[in-house]
Amino acid sequence: MPRSLGFLFPDSFPSFSLSPSLDMKISAFHFILGISFLSVSLFVYRKKMGCTYSVYGVGRKKKLSIPEVVVFAPCMRIPAQCDLQRALKGLIPRDVIDKLSCLRNRIALVADDTGGSAITELRQALEEYLSILIGLTKKEHGLENLVEFKWKNLVDGRQETSVANAWFELLSVVHMMAMLTLCEADTIMIPKDYSGSGFRVVSTDCKRDAVDLLLKAAGYLEFCVRNVLCCIPPEIKKSMSKDLQDGVLEAISIQALGQGTEIQLGLAIESQKATLSVKRRLACELLIYYSQAYQCISGCDLSPGYGKKHMWFIKWKFLEAKAAAYYYHGLVLDKGSEPTCHISAVCCFLAAQELLVESKKACISFCLATPVTRAPPLWGAMKHLHQKIPEVASRKSQMYGYLLEQEKALQSLPELPDFQLSLRPDDYELPAIDPAWDSGNWEKQGQQPLKDHLNDSEDEIETE
Numbered sequence: 001m002p003r004s005l006g007f008l009f010p011d012s013f014p015s016f017s018l019s020p021s022l023d024m025k026i027s028a029f030h031f032i033l034g035i036s037f038l039s040v041s042l043f044v045y046r047k048k049m050g051c052t053y054s055v056y057g058v059g060r061k062k063k064l065s066i067p068e069v070v071v072f073a074p075c076m077r078i079p080a081q082c083d084l085q086r087a088l089k090g091l092i093p094r095d096v097i098d099k100l101s102c103l104r105n106r107i108a109l110v111a112d113d114t115g116g117s118a119i120t121e122l123r124q125a126l127e128e129y130l131s132i133l134i135g136l137t138k139k140e141h142g143l144e145n146l147v148e149f150k151w152k153n154l155v156d157g158r159q160e161t162s163v164a165n166a167w168f169e170l171l172s173v174v175h176m177m178a179m180l181t182l183c184e185a186d187t188i189m190i191p192k193d194y195s196g197s198g199f200r201v202v203s204t205d206c207k208r209d210a211v212d213l214l215l216k217a218a219g220y221l222e223f224c225v226r227n228v229l230c231c232i233p234p235e236i237k238k239s240m241s242k243d244l245q246d247g248v249l250e251a252i253s254i255q256a257l258g259q260g261t262e263i264q265l266g267l268a269i270e271s272q273k274a275t276l277s278v279k280r281r282l283a284c285e286l287l288i289y290y291s292q293a294y295q296c297i298s299g300c301d302l303s304p305g306y307g308k309k310h311m312w313f314i315k316w317k318f319l320e321a322k323a324a325a326y327y328y329h330g331l332v333l334d335k336g337s338e339p340t341c342h343i344s345a346v347c348c349f350l351a352a353q354e355l356l357v358e359s360k361k362a363c364i365s366f367c368l369a370t371p372v373t374r375a376p377p378l379w380g381a382m383k384h385l386h387q388k389i390p391e392v393a394s395r396k397s398q399m400y401g402y403l404l405e406q407e408k409a410l411q412s413l414p415e416l417p418d419f420q421l422s423l424r425p426d427d428y429e430l431p432a433i434d435p436a437w438d439s440g441n442w443e444k445q446g447q448q449p450l451k452d453h454l455n456d457s458e459d460e461i462e463t464e
Helices: 003-008 020-048 051-057 084-088 094-114 119-137 166-188 204-231 234-239 246-270 276-298 307-333 339-368 380-399 401-406 439-444 450-463
Strands: 077-079 149-153 159-163
Touching: 077 094, 077 166, 084 094, 094 119, 119 166, 149 166, 159 166, 159 234, 166 204, 166 246, 204 246, 246 276, 246 307, 246 380, 276 307, 307 339, 307 380, 339 380, 339 401, 380 401
Parallel strands: none
Antiparallel strands: 077 149, 149 159
């Protein structure tokens, strides 16, 4: 019997005689303590037999966490297990195979364990993996279609694609780098703490860093569209994930530029030096970006995966951008002295107000589309516009109501000005090919160059 439980038993008490009534009370107390000990013993026994977990597991609710999204990135895809050793054994040096396999497994494990949050470690591993993966894409090596590369969805672990093509693997790696960069920008734009006033605060430096990351992500995706997809045969493209369609990749790239422009518009609103013309230009550029993104994605197959949610995000941001463009265009027109200028300005303000209402509906549809997410509290440019547009639309329509009644024929929405876009994706180039692919190094290690190995294999077949 454990000493710690000795006080629960009668023999642990000193022996002395008391009154009958007191003896009965003590006996009752001993009985209660005995029952308590029995309960503890049963609990220990059930735990040893593995029963406790089943008892306490029943009815336990898993805590649900609905993520907040500022910068939207479609679901990340990560490497799934594939047998590189078996496919490449005897064709290239063992150390090259081991390096390929180790780096790929490391990327998969880190992404799985951290949910993709270990961005710096993953980015470094992906860059290292790319430098050696490039060797498989070289035609002179003849290895493009030997390995069946498998990738899966990070969220549910479902295997999406299994393709025997090295260019597909390279595309998937650069795409993953782009998604990591978008996730990093999203993290920067969602502060972990709040100011004393209760409002979240994102520093100017963080906003500028987020813009840099968005341009970097756009560069990755533009590289995929222009330099990688063209190397993949059409029949293989049909078997790839819908997230890798050229229209989808291009839409994400352009939308990243749009979100960078939105952050710049917010910075301009906060700056006393930014003129009204600068703000209008940024708002109109923002609208152009989302118009282009919508055109890119509208022709894609969006039935599976995150396609519908992606479409709702672009629609939501497109409506916000259009509201901003009409609002600032209206402010510029309202500075004119002619009655027609004021009428056109009021039409712009009323249109902006209506577009803002529609954007809220699109935001709700985006949040409810699978997977469910939360919209962040209003911030930056849109926080300012949600406050100003209804106020200005109401005030100006009352101020110039008599003009609207007199000149009903002039109540038409003016065209928005067209501007050349300012932001461009960062240029991206693949890293240098790993020195391990140098055939001179193979000969030093006693490994036959791949071209000679393939020629020898052909000679053996002819001899047979």
